[in-house]
Amino acid sequence: PVALKHGAHRVGKRTDADMAKWRSYGLGQFIHWGLYSILEGKYNGKYYNGAAEWIRSWKEVPHAEYDSLYKQFNPENFNPTQWAKMAKQMGVKYVTFTTKHHDGFCLWPSQYTQYTVANSPYKKDIVKQVVDAYTKEGIDVYLYFSVMDWSHPDWRTDLKTKEDSVAFDRFKLFTKNQLTELLKMYPQTKGLWFDGTWDTSWKKSGAFSDSLEQHLKSLIPGLIIGSRLRADEFGNRHNDANGVLMGDYEQGWERKIPKTYADVHGNDWDCVMTIPENGWGYAEKWLGHWKTSYECIEMTTQCVSLGGNFVLNFGPKADGTFRPEEITVAKEMGDWMKVNNAAIYDCEYANCEKQDWGYFTKKQNDDKIYMVVFNVPINGSLKVKLPKNTSIGKASLLQAPSTVLSTEQLDYNASYIQLPKGMKPTSPFVIVIDTKQQSQVETEQKAKT
Numbered sequence: 001p002v003a004l005k006h007g008a009h010r011v012g013k014r015t016d017a018d019m020a021k022w023r024s025y026g027l028g029q030f031i032h033w034g035l036y037s038i039l040e041g042k043y044n045g046k047y048y049n050g051a052a053e054w055i056r057s058w059k060e061v062p063h064a065e066y067d068s069l070y071k072q073f074n075p076e077n078f079n080p081t082q083w084a085k086m087a088k089q090m091g092v093k094y095v096t097f098t099t100k101h102h103d104g105f106c107l108w109p110s111q112y113t114q115y116t117v118a119n120s121p122y123k124k125d126i127v128k129q130v131v132d133a134y135t136k137e138g139i140d141v142y143l144y145f146s147v148m149d150w151s152h153p154d155w156r157t158d159l160k161t162k163e164d165s166v167a168f169d170r171f172k173l174f175t176k177n178q179l180t181e182l183l184k185m186y187p188q189t190k191g192l193w194f195d196g197t198w199d200t201s202w203k204k205s206g207a208f209s210d211s212l213e214q215h216l217k218s219l220i221p222g223l224i225i226g227s228r229l230r231a232d233e234f235g236n237r238h239n240d241a242n243g244v245l246m247g248d249y250e251q252g253w254e255r256k257i258p259k260t261y262a263d264v265h266g267n268d269w270d271c272v273m274t275i276p277e278n279g280w281g282y283a284e285k286w287l288g289h290w291k292t293s294y295e296c297i298e299m300t301t302q303c304v305s306l307g308g309n310f311v312l313n314f315g316p317k318a319d320g321t322f323r324p325e326e327i328t329v330a331k332e333m334g335d336w337m338k339v340n341n342a343a344i345y346d347c348e349y350a351n352c353e354k355q356d357w358g359y360f361t362k363k364q365n366d367d368k369i370y371m372v373v374f375n376v377p378i379n380g381s382l383k384v385k386l387p388k389n390t391s392i393g394k395a396s397l398l399q400a401p402s403t404v405l406s407t408e409q410l411d412y413n414a415s416y417i418q419l420p421k422g423m424k425p426t427s428p429f430v431i432v433i434d435t436k437q438q439s440q441v442e443t444e445q446k447a448k449t
């Protein structure tokens with residue numbers, strides 16, 4: 001291995017209680033809210049065909065115009081308690097909220113810049129209201145922070161000249177100061193979700209990113225920071241020069257889900273996902289396909305079945321209200337989670353091979369296995385292959401525990417599970433399997449002879 005001073009300081013998953021809590025979440029909410037929400041993905045009657053929160057980068061939008069939008073920011077219908085209650089009903093266990101996106105506008109009254117909500121007509125501290133309202137609902141709060149800051153004169157995408165380095169040194173101090181004040185002002189924060197760290201200037205700042213992470217973790221012990229913050233001293237991101245993940249979980253799954261367990265390389269990970277095809281901030285027109293609650297339920301299950309968390313994004317309007325499509329997805333997911341959350345919360349990879357009927361999840365620290373069924377075979381029988389030397393003790397419906405399903409054992413670790421006659425599922429359902437180990441089976445067989 002390469003000798004590294006600023007590579008990963010830990011190999012393998014974190015084993016502390018704070019990370020165990022993170023690993024148990026299953027389902028989270030992302031919220032992208034800011035000045036871009038005012039433009040709604042359009043300008044001068046033309047529709048931007050990129051992600052709406054990137055509209056400042058569109059050649060049609062003069063930077064001065066965009067940067068003066070803060071003078072209009074006044075979300076009169078913003079009701080953080082309503083936001084938190086919608087999230088609670090949806091069944092999310094944590095929320096990741098944009099404190100500052102790439103445009104640099106701060107939703108908290110930072111003392112290190114004038115470009116904040118304090119200087120908007122709204123004036124009040126939005127981050128504080130979100131942190132307090134979600135914490136009150138029992139939902140853990142994580143803060144999204146974009147290192148890249150288009151509004152700051154000292155931001156650089158690369159460090160080509162001495163002047164660049166002098167300016168970027170000022171920028172790094174500004175970044176450290178803002179993050180320090182965020183953690184001091186909102187000490188309930190459980191973690192930071194970094195973004196905007198792909199530029200060369202940051203890849204050249206590996207030592208700084210390392211010391212910054214250690215500083216932030218000294219402010220809130222147990223703080224959870226993913227792999228998007230760090231670079232090592234050779235400019236490697238996510239994995240250091242030795243291929244070891246730098247960060248508490250892998251943050252590469254943006255709008256994509258791993259196909260197999262091998263793809264996650266034994267790391268903790270989250271997948272952050274948009275309801276439209278792309279676009280995190282509010283857009284009047286959603287381009288392409290919008291995901292239904294059914295698809296979001298399947299993605300949630302898929303992520304949990306591979307040991308990760310699924311974080312679904314909501315983009316409130318400039319006035320603080322959510323669009324009807326997002327309210328519907330939250331409600332319908334919540335209705336499903338109310339009945340089936342045992343297969344999502346506190347669950348992990350079941351170490352079973354994937355089968356056509358759906359996904360396996362396994363309760364952490366327990367042998368219970370859940371089958372979340374999305375496709376019922378024509379013959380109504382679900383073929384179930386379990387890990388070697390593991391077989392079905394009892395199979396029952398999560399939503400009707402007294403309904404024991406008949407199972408026919410094919411061999412040591414394969415069985416057919418018959419669905420009750422007349423069962424006509426209209427939404428994904430969960431079968432609970434109490435497993436028994438091979439040694440147990442042999443004992444039973446000996447007892448029979």
Ligand SMILES: C[C@@H]1N[C@@H](c2nc3ccccc3[nH]2)[C@H](O)[C@@H]1O
Pocket residue numbers: 032051053054195254272280
């Ligand atoms: C979580 C997401 N990350 C930001 C982002 N910027 C990108 C630039 C290039 C490729 C992907 C990107 N994702 C998006 O604006 C959103 O905040």
